[in-house]
Amino acid sequence: MTVWDRPEPPTRPAPLDRERIVAAAIALADEGGLEAVSLRKVAARLDAGPMRLYGYISTKEELFDLMVDEVHAEILPEEQPGDWREALRTHAHRTRQATLRHQWLADLLGGRPTLGPNALAVTEATLAALDGLADLDTVMRAVETVGAYYTGAIRREIANLRAERATGLSKRDWQRASGPHLRKMLDTGRFPALTKAVYDGTEVDAEESFATGLDWILDAVAAKLARPPA
């Protein structure tokens, strides 16, 4: 019995780890959105059965948590920025850009507390940039307020972007000309201020709008940091 007669030894299945699982899930989500991520499809990308994943995660939600934390590695700034304002601003913009790259993140942002190592590192960097500029409560309020803003702003931006993509029209064209429902509603005359806004408003670049709102909020934070509360 030569070697050639004997079959190859039954190759032990390629080893798995969370990193590869998460990478596969992110790839799927990048291509087809969050709803394209099923445990079966993730496993298939790794030439494994679905149940295999349960050694590494115990529920699908946990997989989402891992995905979110993985993206936070992209968000973490590579160098310590100059002042607190720059720190908060770049954090916001990096989060926005990461979400534009991984649009499924918009569906998860703010949906659960983020306790992964990368997310904690991002929080740490932010807090460090504000350390000592005011009492702790004020600092926390500042970080949370800014965070609430960009979370909400990014979510809306992605939501609009999807709506535009679904109709193939730019937002304003869609609102103005075709959106038949909105048009009908506005024509009822029950929404005069809204009508004026839709018809007279100039189309603003999403990034600029994001940056402007952010600057407003940073102005407010600056005022509070300068004058610690009574």
Added chain:
Amino acid sequence: MTVWDRPEPPTRPAPLDRERIVAAAIALADEGGLEAVSLRKVAARLDAGPMRLYGYISTKEELFDLMVDEVHAEILPEEQPGDWREALRTHAHRTRQATLRHQWLADLLGGRPTLGPNALAVTEATLAALDGLADLDTVMRAVETVGAYYTGAIRREIANLRAERATGLSKRDWQRASGPHLRKMLDTGRFPALTKAVYDGTEVDAEESFATGLDWILDAVAAKLARPPA
């Protein structure tokens, strides 16, 4: 053959309308969260088969849209408030309270453009309160910035609330004492600022925190409304 011999006429199924469907869906979501809402269960509440619903909605997402708009009826303020600041503030607080009553709303808030009649009425009321105080672009920026803030803040508040409920602990106790993962992370010493924040931070009431951040932002808006941009 008397009346008594004849059977009752085969009762035509109770008529349906969107209102009843949405009410049933909201009831289910209030009890068991968004994931408890399935077309089969909604239909069962109305003594109907699942397919019956497709005469009134054409997809489950549309049902969610209707639910969101229905809650906006609770958000719409009953009377025109005094000044713009009061208008924006009460709008934010009413949205927050509606979300505390219908916590599933947190999962939907900001997830899609809201074009229902009630949502439009809310937007109209808000825009009307700001009408004429500045150029249209500034007004829009103000409304969107405030909206982004409370959307994000409410989402995080609900997310934390759920996490606390899942462990049965208050947020700080959970962070400080038991949250084993977080504890281990902080003990690595890689997150000094975060560690200080967790250990030295005072536990703040969620509503107060929400209101404070909101006031900061309203301050910023006030500054921009007063001095229209160059």
Added chain:
DNA sequence: ATTTTACCAATACAGTGTATCGCAACAGTA
């Protein structure tokens, strides 16, 4: 060499959103 342990694939289950199809009750006509 034999037993124990650990892990992986297969199977199974209850449930999901939605397409399709056939029937039954109403409306309109003769």
Added chain:
DNA sequence: TACTGTTGCGATACACTGTATTGGTAAAAT
């Protein structure tokens, strides 16, 4: 009153989901 056309509902069906359970098989331990 008899018939027909249309509408809308129910049942069935399909492809898929997340996850519990089970049984076999390969590595580790004795």
